[in-house]
Amino acid sequence: MGVYGPTIKALIEEKFGTGIMSAIDFEMSVIREINPKGDRVKREMPGKYLAYDAW
Numbered sequence: 001m002g003v004y005g006p007t008i009k010a011l012i013e014e015k016f017g018t019g020i021m022s023a024i025d026f027e028m029s030v031i032r033e034i035n036p037k038g039d040r041v042k043r044e045m046p047g048k049y050l051a052y053d054a055w
Contacts, residue, residue: 017051018052022047022048025047027045027047028045031043
């Protein structure tokens with residue numbers, strides 16, 4: 001997350017609008033996918049989107 005965090009946040013904002021993904025209601029799984037060209041890593045991180053409120 002230290003490397004890709006800003007990129008993931010930018011993608012979330014592009015698809016959903018200005019906001020964040022909640023870490024409170026959050027899951028993460030890492031799956032190994034066998035591939036003839038070399039095994040792949042599949043990450044899934046479902047979490048609730050929280051839009052920023054305008055004051």
